[in-house]
Amino acid sequence: MTIVHIGPPHLPVLYTLGGATERRIREVAAQQAAAGSRVIVYSADQETKTETYRGAEIRSLHCQRQGLLRAAEFLMKSLRDARSVAPDIIHFHALPEGAAFARIFARGLSAKTVLSFDYFVFRRGKENPFFPWYRRALKSFTSLLPVSDYCRQESASYWSIPADRMRVLYNGVSLQQFTPDSRAAAERRAAIGLTDEFVLLYVGRVCEQKGTDLLVDAYAQLRAEGRRVRLVVAGPIGQFGHEGSHSITDKLQQHDGIYLGPVDEAILPSVYNMADLFVLPTRTCEMFGMAAIEAQACGRPVVCSNHGGLPEVVNAASGLLFRTGDVDDLARQIRTLMDDPALQQRFSAAAVVNARRFAWETISSDLALVYGQA
Numbered sequence: 001m002t003i004v005h006i007g008p009p010h011l012p013v014l015y016t017l018g019g020a021t022e023r024r025i026r027e028v029a030a031q032q033a034a035a036g037s038r039v040i041v042y043s044a045d046q047e048t049k050t051e052t053y054r055g056a057e058i059r060s061l062h063c064q065r066q067g068l069l070r071a072a073e074f075l076m077k078s079l080r081d082a083r084s085v086a087p088d089i090i091h092f093h094a095l096p097e098g099a100a101f102a103r104i105f106a107r108g109l110s111a112k113t114v115l116s117f118d119y120f121v122f123r124r125g126k127e128n129p130f131f132p133w134y135r136r137a138l139k140s141f142t143s144l145l146p147v148s149d150y151c152r153q154e155s156a157s158y159w160s161i162p163a164d165r166m167r168v169l170y171n172g173v174s175l176q177q178f179t180p181d182s183r184a185a186a187e188r189r190a191a192i193g194l195t196d197e198f199v200l201l202y203v204g205r206v207c208e209q210k211g212t213d214l215l216v217d218a219y220a221q222l223r224a225e226g227r228r229v230r231l232v233v234a235g236p237i238g239q240f241g242h243e244g245s246h247s248i249t250d251k252l253q254q255h256d257g258i259y260l261g262p263v264d265e266a267i268l269p270s271v272y273n274m275a276d277l278f279v280l281p282t283r284t285c286e287m288f289g290m291a292a293i294e295a296q297a298c299g300r301p302v303v304c305s306n307h308g309g310l311p312e313v314v315n316a317a318s319g320l321l322f323r324t325g326d327v328d329d330l331a332r333q334i335r336t337l338m339d340d341p342a343l344q345q346r347f348s349a350a351a352v353v354n355a356r357r358f359a360w361e362t363i364s365s366d367l368a369l370v371y372g373q374a
Contacts (some may be wrong), residue, residue: 001038001085001088001089002037002038002039002040002085002088002089002194003027003029003032003037003038003039003040003088003089003091003371004039004040004041004042004044004072004078004085004086004087004089004090004091004093004222005025005029005039005040005042005077005091005093005109006041006043006069006075006078006082006090006092006093006095006098006327007021007022007025007041007042007043007044007093008021008044008064008093008095009044009071009073009074009092009319010044011325011355012044012060013025013026013053013060013062014026014043014044014045014051014058014202015039016080016264016265017262017263017264017265017268018204018205018235018236018262018263019369020118020171020288020290021093021094021116021118023171023172023265023290024055024093024116024147024155024171024172025041025064025093025172026041027172027360027363027364028360028364028367029041029054029055029056029222029271030054030055030360031055031360031361031363031364032056032364032367032368033052033054033056034055035070035135035364035368037054038057038085038205039056039057039060040056040057040059040082040087041053041056041057041059042046042059042060042061042074042077042081042082043058043059043060043061043141044060044074044150044158045060045061045062045063046062046063046065047060047062047101048060048062050276054110055229055248057146058350059081061074061077061078061081061201063077068123071095071097072097075097075098075105075187075203075305076101078221079101079102079103079104079105079106079287080086080106081155082106082109083106083109084107086111086175087106087109087111087345087372087373088111088112089111089112089113089114089116089117089354089371090102090106090109090111090112090113091115092113092114092115092116092141093116093117094116094118094119094139095115096117096122096123096134096137097111097134098113098115098141099115099137099140099141100136100137100247101111103140106360109219112142112143112371112374113140113141113142114141114142114143114144114145114370114374115141115144115145116145116147116169116172116365117141117144117147117151117155117193118147118151118153118255118287118288119151119223119285120151120155120158120159120287121158121188121191122134122138122206122362125158125316126147126158126241128181131148133177134159134263135159135160135161137361138159139161139165141374142163143167143370143373144165144166144167144372145166145168145169145173145287145367145370146166146168146169147168147170147285147287148168148170148287148288148308148309148310148312148313149288149309149312150287150308150311150312151168151170151288151308151309153226158238166189167370168287169363169367169370170313170363171290171293171295171335171358172286172293172359172360172362172363172364173225173233173290173293173294173355173356173358173360174297174359174360175297175355175356175359176271177327177358178268178272178297178298178302178355178363179244179267179269179292179297180273180298180352181270181273182273183272183274183353184269185273185274186274187271188267188270188273188274189274190272192232192258192274194230194232194257194258194259196228196273197228197229197230197344198227198228198229198230198274198276198277198305198338199216199229199230199231199232199274199275199276199277200219200229200230200231200232200276200277200278200334201214201233201234201247201271201274201275201277201278201279201295201300202232202233202234202235202278202279202280202281202292203233203234203235203263203268203271203272203278203294204230204235204280204291205235205236205237205238206233206235206236206238206246206248206249206259207237207238207248208248208283209280209282209283209285210280210281210282210283210286211253211280211282211305211325211335211343212233212248212281213248213320214281214283214325214327214330215231215279215281216231216233216248216251217231218317218327218330218334218362219231219252219257219333220251220255221327221331222331222334222335222338223231223256223327228254229338230257230258231252231255231257231258232257232258232259232260232271232274232275233249233252233257233258233259233260234259234260234261234262234268235261235262235269236261236265237249237261237318241340241360266374268294269294269298271295272298272300273298273299273300274340275295275300276300276301276344277300277301277303277334277337277344278291278292278295278296278300278301278302279303279304279330279334280304280305280310281291281305281322281330282302282304282305282307282308282324283305283307283325284308284309285308286305286308286309286310287289287308287309288306288308288309288312288313289304289309289310289313289314291360292304292310292313292319293313293355294355295351296313296314296318296319296351296352296354296355297351297352297355299320299348299349299351299352300332300348300351301320301337301339301344301346301347301348301351302314302317302318302319302320302333302351303320303321303322303330303333304319304320304321304322305321305322305323305324305325305330306321306324307324307325310367314354315350315354317346317347317350317354318347318350318351318353319347319351319355320336321333321338324339329332
């Protein structure tokens with residue numbers, strides 16, 4: 001089978017400082033190549049080039065425009081080039097225009113079109129005057145693959161698409177890359193100056209939507225109680241690709257917390273391993289929570305908001321849920337684990353088991369069934 005992946009044009013597919021969609025494309029493509037398929041991935045970048053990633057061919061295309069025009073430019077260039085490889089499947093990622101553009105720029109191809117998406121409000125959704133066009137465009141895909149059941153239900157309601165037209169395809173985790181590692185934990189702690197404090201960790205975009213400010217406030221409460229606790233935050237300011245400072249990171253550092261900025265994927269497992277507890281306090285629009293799965297794969301218990309797709313990826317044995325947006329309840333759940341080392345150890349062991357459900361090998365097998373049905 002020949003498979004083409006066309007990802008969102010915001011970040012290069014091989015970007016290593018974050019981006020769940022880009023990681024999904026890389027991991028799925030590598031699994032498919034290992035299974036014997038010819039796999040070509042199109043990526044928007046600063047220059048046009050071709051390289052290989054674990055058996056998959058990455059074709060980077062130079063795109064000059066920004067915003068929606070960049071998406072249109074990238075789709076047009078990708079689909080025109082894809083005609084030369086005659087794919088069986090064209091798998092779009094977060095590009096709701098994909099199937100409609102394929103009919104124009106890949107005319108004559110018999111490829112089935114699949115769309116994976118991590119958020120259901122495409123292109124401003126109902127605020128966009130072209131909302132009816134997008135609703136028709138979505139329905140023209142052979143398969144629609146929301147990233148969680150929560151995302152599926154919200155999509156069905158928002159776009160008036162029958163829920164049975166969609167099939168959940170979770171994001172996953174590399175169990176070879178993310179695994180418990182006490183030595184890496186000790187080395188990373190030493191590298192950033194941590195000693196025997198109880199370490200809270202957040203990995204992701206630093207913003208109010210993700211609740212990073214809420215976590216800093218809960219951390220400040222715990223510090224005010226005299227607890228030996230340190231909060232470490234890793235991730236970009238606002239959006240992937242952005243760096244700098246923010247009022248949230250300023251407040252974090254006022255309370256002796258540590259801001260690492262965006263962390264390269266090569267050292268990310270050691271960052272998870274150095275933590276005693278991983279916290280994901282998202283307020284809104286959390287469709288899955290890849291960082292929560294990666295943390296669990298490293299044996300880290302999780303405290304997260306009872307919101308969106310998070311209850312699908314953190315079970316009652318591996319973590320605790322708090323009331324979304326409630327800083328006092330967040331601090332309470334953190335205290336529960338800080339004060340009960342035995343419970344923390346049980347959660348740690350269960351987290352590793354829970355993460356196995358989301359191994360990329362399993363996700364790729366599920367996707368192969370979707371392709372077969374298409």
